[in-house]
Amino acid sequence: MPPLRTPLPAPLRGVVPPLITPLTPEGEVDTASVRRLTTHLIGAGVHALFLLGSSGEAAYLTDAQRRTALEAAVDAAAGRVPVLAGIIETTTPRALERAEDAVKAGADALVATAPFYTRTHPAEIARHFRRLRAGADLPLFAYDIPASVHTKLDRATLLALAADGTLAGLKDSSGDEGSLRRLLAPLRAAAPAFTVLTGSELTVDGALLAGVDGVVPGLGNVDAHGYVRLYEAARAGDWAAARAEQDRLAALFALVDAGDPARMGGSSSALGAFKAAAHLRGLIACPATAAPQVPLAEREIAYVRDLLVAAGLL
Template identity: 45%
Template structure:
């Protein structure tokens, strides 16, 4: 397995859509430039914030192709290949490799109820089929399975995974995982939280995969750089400002689902900032209502992101 050690700020890239639900190439190129120009350390294509499970094979391929072309190798790019079953994940992984990504991001199976042992087999089959580094993605709210510490260590020892994106919300368990891997310099641990990044970096995390990083990549880069130089007061101050920005994710509820409110909050903010042409999501997710849009505009203005 080729080496891949992710670190720093690696946003899960929003997938802008045209009114007929195709990938908006002009907007996606603008998003990639926005991220790279503001100093991110990597790109996570086709993550949850990217609406990966809503996208068909063509849409996934278009998003990967456009993003990699615009990035032009400036930073590492990993790609989510999530799907309910192993064989479908392998198909997605082969497509991603052919298009040129640097690594894969894989969850346990979802919809079919699975076990820790079957999850290890799932990862081993993907790893055997496609020769790319794999980052394990722990997101039990979507998969209904929490990747145990023992499972993660077993997969690492079998050379199946090179890192972890922890979106479990279980900060206590993540802290113990960081302890488990403290003497494994080839393994990277990244938090998926937008709001506890300073805590995670202090505890030993190597970086962060923030959906809100699409809106304010420079803020997350400042937070990471402050942590790297040991300026925890500056890291905390930046984290607290980002928490204020993060309130955009709540402005769709109860009109939308919490998921659509989150992704819709990001897309609405990016639309207001001139980064994307349209703010709609994949069907059937509903737009943030007008009152929510105005609240997002107010939050962006108050936090210095919109003038």
């Protein structure tokens, strides 16, 4: 029997946390913690969930681990909110394999980057997304994250793919807010039902004011209630309240700097801090990150704890 799908609003609006992937001390997916975190986020009022993105450590997981995490989250969500599944891969055939896994697991939409490692032309990127959409009968979101894939999705390509129905939405993690602002008006004219989600979690109030539909905040794993309050204040036109909540979240975001840059990379620091915070809050059983990332030391976890206390989360 095929899995039941959760209808995807068009556009999809609200807070869409990119789930971290809880791991056991041995590095396997902790499905009980996946379920607990999923249930917590839905209880906080989020509007959808994004599995297997950057915060989900998808680049570090095996194909089997990706399937396990996605299946656990879909089962725990139980149709209460849509589940978007990352199918991030270097090439089109590989992404199509991940799309097949996501369809079987019961995901409600797919999220893909441009191909990476090899250099690609905008025409090739457009062909990539069109082949993905043709290969899986689910809404497809483009994930613009040039810091990781070394390709910035250009406006002309996005407009064309939105207008012809290839793409249902965009997760913009480019950090180029000017480019995003220039995209919004022509995009609304070309495809009014198209979803635009910002991944820039420190400037959500401004992005919502500019017209994006929602946010995909890695910090939402730690403080989903805060992002829901921010979104609801913005929707109500209470921009002072939205700004105040954004300021509080910006202060909490300092936890991504917990790791000592002399001994670990930024990914180890940020993902380690998200997991440490979720562990301290009792949302996951273990703060382990995937190899070869360096774990946080006790003094760095204490720094995360202090920020949680200051934010009123412990």
